[in-house]
Amino acid sequence: MEYSVIGKPVKNVDAWKKAMGIAKFTGDLKIQGMLYGKILRSAYPHARILKIDTIKAKKVLGVKAVVTGKDLPKSLFGTVIKDRPAFVTEKARFMGDEVAGVVAVDKETAEEAIDLIDVEYEELPAVFDPLEAMKKGAVLVHEKLHEYAHVPIITVKKGTNICGHTKLRKGDVEKGFKEADLVVEDTFTAQPIQHCQMEPHSVIAHVDGLRNITIWASTQSAYVTREAIATGLGLPANKVRVIVPYIGGGFGGKYFLKAEAQCVMLSYVVRKPVKLVLTREEVFTATSVRQPLIAEMKTGVNRDGRIVARQCRLIWDTGAYADIGPNISRNAGISAAGPYEIPNVCVDSYTVYTNNPVSGSFRGLGMPQVTFAIESHMDMIAEKIEMDPLEFRLKNVEKEGSIGATGQVLHSVGLKECLQKAAAGGKWIPKKKANKKTGKLTGIGIACVHKTTATPTSSCAFLKLNNDATVEIITSGVDLGQGSNTVVTQIVAEELGISPEQVVVSPPDTLMSPFDLGTISSRLTFHMGNAVKRAAEDARQEILNIASDMLDTNPDELELRDGRVIVKRNPKKGIFLKEMPLGGRYVTGIGHPVLGKGTFCTAREGAVIDLETGQGANASVFWMYGAQAAEVEVDPETGEVKVKKIVAAHDAGKVINPLLLEGQFEGSLVMGLGGTLLEELVWENGRTLNPSFVDYKLPNAVGLPEMVSIFVEEPHREGPYGAKGIGEPLTACIPAAIANAVYDATGIRIENLPITREKILWALKEKEK
Amino acid sequence: MKMKLKLKVNGAELEAFIEPHTTLQDLLREDLDFTGTKEGCSSGMCGACTVLVDGKAVKSCLIIALQCQGKEITTIEGLARGEQLHPLQTSFIEHGAIQCGFCTPGMVLTAKSWLDENPNPSEEDVRLGISGNLCRCTGYVKIVDAIMATVAKNK
Numbered sequence: 001m002e003y004s005v006i007g008k009p010v011k012n013v014d015a016w017k018k019a020m021g022i023a024k025f026t027g028d029l030k031i032q033g034m035l036y037g038k039i040l041r042s043a044y045p046h047a048r049i050l051k052i053d054t055i056k057a058k059k060v061l062g063v064k065a066v067v068t069g070k071d072l073p074k075s076l077f078g079t080v081i082k083d084r085p086a087f088v089t090e091k092a093r094f095m096g097d098e099v100a101g102v103v104a105v106d107k108e109t110a111e112e113a114i115d116l117i118d119v120e121y122e123e124l125p126a127v128f129d130p131l132e133a134m135k136k137g138a139v140l141v142h143e144k145l146h147e148y149a150h151v152p153i154i155t156v157k158k159g160t161n162i163c164g165h166t167k168l169r170k171g172d173v174e175k176g177f178k179e180a181d182l183v184v185e186d187t188f189t190a191q192p193i194q195h196c197q198m199e200p201h202s203v204i205a206h207v208d209g210l211r212n213i214t215i216w217a218s219t220q221s222a223y224v225t226r227e228a229i230a231t232g233l234g235l236p237a238n239k240v241r242v243i244v245p246y247i248g249g250g251f252g253g254k255y256f257l258k259a260e261a262q263c264v265m266l267s268y269v270v271r272k273p274v275k276l277v278l279t280r281e282e283v284f285t286a287t288s289v290r291q292p293l294i295a296e297m298k299t300g301v302n303r304d305g306r307i308v309a310r311q312c313r314l315i316w317d318t319g320a321y322a323d324i325g326p327n328i329s330r331n332a333g334i335s336a337a338g339p340y341e342i343p344n345v346c347v348d349s350y351t352v353y354t355n356n357p358v359s360g361s362f363r364g365l366g367m368p369q370v371t372f373a374i375e376s377h378m379d380m381i382a383e384k385i386e387m388d389p390l391e392f393r394l395k396n397v398e399k400e401g402s403i404g405a406t407g408q409v410l411h412s413v414g415l416k417e418c419l420q421k422a423a424a425g426g427k428w429i430p431k432k433k434a435n436k437k438t439g440k441l442t443g444i445g446i447a448c449v450h451k452t453t454a455t456p457t458s459s460c461a462f463l464k465l466n467n468d469a470t471v472e473i474i475t476s477g478v479d480l481g482q483g484s485n486t487v488v489t490q491i492v493a494e495e496l497g498i499s500p501e502q503v504v505v506s507p508p509d510t511l512m513s514p515f516d517l518g519t520i521s522s523r524l525t526f527h528m529g530n531a532v533k534r535a536a537e538d539a540r541q542e543i544l545n546i547a548s549d550m551l552d553t554n555p556d557e558l559e560l561r562d563g564r565v566i567v568k569r570n571p572k573k574g575i576f577l578k579e580m581p582l583g584g585r586y587v588t589g590i591g592h593p594v595l596g597k598g599t600f601c602t603a604r605e606g607a608v609i610d611l612e613t614g615q616g617a618n619a620s621v622f623w624m625y626g627a628q629a630a631e632v633e634v635d636p637e638t639g640e641v642k643v644k645k646i647v648a649a650h651d652a653g654k655v656i657n658p659l660l661l662e663g664q665f666e667g668s669l670v671m672g673l674g675g676t677l678l679e680e681l682v683w684e685n686g687r688t689l690n691p692s693f694v695d696y697k698l699p700n701a702v703g704l705p706e707m708v709s710i711f712v713e714e715p716h717r718e719g720p721y722g723a724k725g726i727g728e729p730l731t732a733c734i735p736a737a738i739a740n741a742v743y744d745a746t747g748i749r750i751e752n753l754p755i756t757r758e759k760i761l762w763a764l765k766e767k768e769k
Numbered sequence: 770m771k772m773k774l775k776l777k778v779n780g781a782e783l784e785a786f787i788e789p790h791t792t793l794q795d796l797l798r799e800d801l802d803f804t805g806t807k808e809g810c811s812s813g814m815c816g817a818c819t820v821l822v823d824g825k826a827v828k829s830c831l832i833i834a835l836q837c838q839g840k841e842i843t844t845i846e847g848l849a850r851g852e853q854l855h856p857l858q859t860s861f862i863e864h865g866a867i868q869c870g871f872c873t874p875g876m877v878l879t880a881k882s883w884l885d886e887n888p889n890p891s892e893e894d895v896r897l898g899i900s901g902n903l904c905r906c907t908g909y910v911k912i913v914d915a916i917m918a919t920v921a922k923n924k
Binding site: 009011012014015016017018019020021022023024025027028030195196197198199200246247248249251277279280480481482483659660662663665666667668669670671692693694698699700701702703704707 | 798802803804805806807808809810811812814815817844845846848849854858859861862863865867868869870871872873874877895896897899900901902903904905906907908909910911912913
């Protein structure tokens with residue numbers, strides 16, 4: 001079908017304001033009477049708080065309040081598990097824990113007062129290794145885990161540090177291993193990294209004299225933030241209003257409360273607006289990081305390349321609080337066998353509390369880590385059965401109609417095409433045997449991915465039409481920069497036959513804009529796209545009804561095209577939208593104002609997986625697929641891995657905007673590259689040793705590989721125009737693709753991310769011996 | 770003790786009484802409301818706070834406002850002529866170089882200062898020129914494309 005706006009490279013609708021520096025982010029706002037907040041965080045990873053002396057701090061001129069947990073209502077916050085106070089009272093569980101806060105007239109005064117708070121701690125034995133933390137008799141991070149409220153879709157283990165255990169059971173793995181020609185076992189680990197959104201977490205909270213709360217926050221979800229604050233404080237939902245100004249990147253790190261509860265509490269005490277902007281160091285140490293993973297993989301395979309059985313044991317270190325950890329364990333757990341047709345699968349995926357910094361969602365919700373394990377493992381198996389890794393994958397990949405590990409009959413599976421195109425773009429050379437190369441160390445590797453989207457979830461949208469045929473879209477979809485405001489603009493323009501310039505998108509504001517779960521799980525184009533499309537269809541029908549009165553004809557005989565309602569059989573007859581009173585009638589004229597409404601919910605049936613077996617016939621409303629090939633050159637003198645080229649082929653369903661999609665590809669590939677070669681948070685006994693851009697290296701513009709983006713468009717029957725999601729899986733293939741390429745080049749297998757020069761150099765030296 | 774500072778910001782002569790330790794970043798953002806100058810790390814590593822001081826790109830978190838006595842500052846708000854955008858701003862929009870937009874002001878001003886000194890750079894030169902400015906959204910591809918397109922137009 002030919003579209004006029006869908007599929008076109010429409011420019012990002014927010015780009016003008018951002019280019020001029022007039023787009024206001026939360027930290028740019030000033031509210032009348034606003035004060036400034038600052039947090040004192042725990043000096044130890046695990047310690048009892050004996051005494052907090054705030055006398056000196058309170059005496060500083062300009063200090064309005066010094067706040068500790070004891071001054072506040074007893075509240076626990078958390079969306080998955082309610083396990084976190086805004087300020088700790090009894091004990092601190094990690095070095096980011098909030099011990100006290102200051103409210104002052106300006107930033108400097110608040111900082112000065114923070115330094116004057118004296119805290120007496122009693123250091124407690126701590127646990128930093130998730131494997132230790134799982135053992136019987138381990139130090140407990142939360143003694144009252146069994147008393148906490150949690151969502152019903154997770155399993156927590158009373159009296160332990162295990163706050164999430166996902167089980168996936170399909171067929172009989174033990175039988176499968178017995179029948180297989182060969183059983184291969186490998187263990188992999190992935191390191192903690194940080195989102196490093198360029199905008200640090202920022203909040204302004206105002207609790208007024210009647211406990212009405214207004215929050216401006218750099219959050220990925222207005223409604224999830226509101227829910228967490230309102231339920232945490234036991235307030236009716238509509239006493240809490242969350243507004244999301246422009247936001248400087250999210251990548252998962254601004255989902256769930258990060259600084260909002262603390263800011264609300266500071267304002268609760270002074271009843272004035274308080275601004276809290278975290279420092280970069282706090283972003284690194286006290287918000288959230290990507291969950292470190294230990295993945296034990298075991299696969300039974302036949303000599304002909306068919307995978308018979310796969311067992312995975314995943315151990316996720318969630319740090320001191322659950323955050324979204326149990327959901328990571330669940331969603332990555334049910335995906336841990338990989339995008340392959342395997343008759344027997346068994347996965348146990350554990351989320352474990354430790355006294356490390358808190359882990360949360362990070363672009364891919366566990367899949368970059370798990371995919372590193374699956375796809376490195378795949379190459380290691382291929383070598384053992386002397387089969388080309390690409391051929392081995394193609395022999396086992398899921399396709400349309402395959403039954404996935406959760407029992408779901410899969411639809412819209414472009415994986416085979418992704419693999420073939422990524423391989424072709426990277427000039428794949430089949431490898432029948434282990435490469436024995438000499439001279440220049442070059443190699444190529446491939447990896448593929450599948451990923452769920454959170455299911456079931458919902459999105460809503462309103463449309464408000466104006467007399468001059470302009471439109472306002474009112475939604476709570478948060479555009480983190482990926483361009484969702486542009487996508488919904490295109491959809492409305494397409495449906496109403498107008499140009500994107502006639503459309504404006506509201507900022508999320510829970511007082512006015514309807515529910516959306518949030519910008520997570522690559523769900524916005526699919527879910528919000530559908531909601532907005534329905535709202536536009538609703539409005540269009542109303543427009544046609546009004547026009548049918550004005551043109552004295554049946555609505556069925558009309559259509560909307562190029563800003564005009566026309567009679568299908570006689571296109572010369574019609575009426576311009578601008579001539580219709582769509583926004584409101586002032587004195588004269590016919591017709592009535594038009595509002596569009598659209599809601600979209602994915603089916604609940606089969607979406608909530610069985611807690612014992614992980615089975616669910618609709619575990620994910622759509623699955624995302626992709627494959628990437630990486631070409632590398634390894635310098636044997638320095639161990640440096642130079643990635644020369646990455647070819648990424650991903651199935652996004654129908655592409656709504658190729659310009660924005662390319663931006664998602666390139667940004668993700670460089671982020672993936674950083675997480676593979678450069679980035680690692682170094683933790684020592686709960687302390688982050690490199691919490692700055694000086695010591696934590698992000699990729700800059702220099703020395704990046706050639707990147708090739710290939711769009712595979714396997715349409716989805718429920719997606720708007722056939723579109724699916726794309727934002728997350730793009731980062732997931734790179735670590736394994738590079739690890740496999742490094743092996744191809746050097747014969748060295750790196751099983752622990754990141755792939756550093758040191759690791760390669762040591763391994764090369766070891767090999768020489 | 771507050772001290773007197775005279776400078777020009779985006780074409781306007783200004784006099785201010787400020788604390789001696791006030792950074793240029795704080796002066797611009799907190800006192801003068803030029804919030805297009807972003808605060809990303811306050812340690813000179815991310816480049817989001819870059820402004821032009823007498824035409825040269827400077828990380829405003831790293832200099833004390835009083836060092837700008839008598840100087841001319843251009844922030845992102847001062848780059849366009851009214852609604853007429855600077856060619857770099859237009860090019861960033863057209864090439865899809867703006868995602869979250871937090872690095873954009875610093876990136877555009879760094880590019881401007883750099884192109885003023887090196888009007889005919891190679892792509893490698895441009896990459897080096899913006900290497901002090903971090904972007905986590907775009908992978909730099911479209912930013913480099915946008916700058917190179919401006920270079921081509923100037924030829």
